[in-house]
Amino acid sequence: MERKMTLYIPTNARVWLITTLIVISFGFQPLPSYGDQHATAENGEVQSAPLDLTVVDKLLTTTRTVRRRLDLTRPVEPEIIEEVIEIALQAPSGSNRQNWRFMVVTDPDKKKIVADLYRQSFESYAGPRPTGTPTTSGQRIAASAWHLSDHMHEVPVLIIGCIEGRPDNPSPAAQAGLYGSILPSAWSLMLALRARGLGSAWTTLHLVEERKVAEALGIPDSVTQAVLLPVAYYTGEDFKPARRRPGKEVTYWNTWGEGRK
Ligand SMILES: Cc1cc2nc3c(=O)[nH]c(=O)nc-3n(C[C@H](O)[C@H](O)[C@H](O)COP(=O)(O)O)c2cc1C
Numbered sequence: 001m002e003r004k005m006t007l008y009i010p011t012n013a014r015v016w017l018i019t020t021l022i023v024i025s026f027g028f029q030p031l032p033s034y035g036d037q038h039a040t041a042e043n044g045e046v047q048s049a050p051l052d053l054t055v056v057d058k059l060l061t062t063t064r065t066v067r068r069r070l071d072l073t074r075p076v077e078p079e080i081i082e083e084v085i086e087i088a089l090q091a092p093s094g095s096n097r098q099n100w101r102f103m104v105v106t107d108p109d110k111k112k113i114v115a116d117l118y119r120q121s122f123e124s125y126a127g128p129r130p131t132g133t134p135t136t137s138g139q140r141i142a143a144s145a146w147h148l149s150d151h152m153h154e155v156p157v158l159i160i161g162c163i164e165g166r167p168d169n170p171s172p173a174a175q176a177g178l179y180g181s182i183l184p185s186a187w188s189l190m191l192a193l194r195a196r197g198l199g200s201a202w203t204t205l206h207l208v209e210e211r212k213v214a215e216a217l218g219i220p221d222s223v224t225q226a227v228l229l230p231v232a233y234y235t236g237e238d239f240k241p242a243r244r245r246p247g248k249e250v251t252y253w254n255t256w257g258e259g260r261k
Contacts, residue, residue, distance in 0.1 A: 062239040063191050066199030067148035070232035076156040076198065078106075081231070084192040091185035094177040099164040100185055103217055103225075106157055113216040114160075114206060115153035118228065121208035122149040137243075148201060148230065155230035159200075160213070161186035162223050182226045190229065199234035202227060 085102050093100060105111050126145065134140045152158075163182040167175055190200050206213055206228045213225065253260040 059191055059195055061241040063194040064199075064239045064242065065201045066232075066234050066239075067144040067201050069234045069236050070148075070151075070155055070199055070201075070230060071235050072151060072154040072156070072232060074156070074233045076231060076233065078104075080196060080198070081157060081159070084189050084196070084198075087192040088185040088189040091188045093181040093185070097181065100182045101162040101164065101223060102189075103160040103162055103219060104157060105160070105217065108153075110216060111155070111158055112153045114158055114213055114228070115155075117209040117212055118152050118203070118206040119149045121205040122146075125205055125208075148203070152230060155232050157231040159189070159229040159231055160206075160217075160219075160225050161189070161227040161229065162219065162225050164223055166222060166224055178224065179226055182224075186227045186229065193231060194239075197233055198231055200229045200231045202229065204228065
């Protein structure tokens with residue numbers, strides 16, 4: 001007599017087995033590895049995925065003000081400028097108005113006008129030109145700031161971050177709304193440049209002569225300039241995190257002046 005063999009599989013094991021078979025038959029999608037920027041779901045939606053914090057944190061902590069190490073001899077491709085601007089436009093803006101504007105200056109005559117106005121403002125701000133070898137950090141910054149001021153016209157690309165509107169309303173909310181709608185994107189621009197081997201320096205001294213710069217570049221009276229970024233490939237290999245005050249010293253929890261309990 002033939003004996004019938006029945007294979008008994010418990011319910012939870014059956015569920016597991018069926019799920020596994022479905023996954024195998026529909027194709028196994030491995031989880032994105034660290035460093036992948038996006039994972040695309042079956043419906044085509046781009047999902048966020050873990051980022052490589054080593055890379056991200058390095059970018060955030062080593063995007064320095066570059067002055068002496070701007071390569072004045074190497075041209076910067078216009079496409080790379082367009083690419084970093086696209087990235088910078090992912091920054092927030094008040095009511096998502098996106099009323100930022102980026103004035104890219106590559107014309108040598110126009111760069112000279114901006115650079116001359118910058119130098120004029122810089123020299124009256126900085127006082128007498130330092131002499132001798134700088135020894136302290138303050139002296140090194142001053143020496144590098146003078147270097148940039150002397151060579152601004154030679155930097156391949158100058159980018160002026162602008163915002164439509166004027167800072168006419170003195171209320172803190174209005175001022176924060178105006179400048180807060182251009183400064184985050186300008187910082188993103190610097191980060192995106194750094195990630196591509198280009199350096200920049202956050203500068204504002206040309207703003208002393210904002211209207212003259214506006215006139216030279218055809219910037220309307222209704223537009224505010226917020227920052228001037230000289231852009232070039234940087235020389236040398238890398239940058240280091242800067243010495244800063246510890247976070248605990250400048251962070252208060254719940255009551256001004258109090259640390260976390
Ligand atoms: C609002 C602002 C204005 C600045 N203006 C100038 C400037 O006009 N010229 C300049 O050489 N650097 C300028 N800097 C750069 C600072 O000197 C620089 O960020 C600071 O020394 C710290 O150096 P780090 O950016 O390399 O950490 C400015 C920075 C900020 C945030």
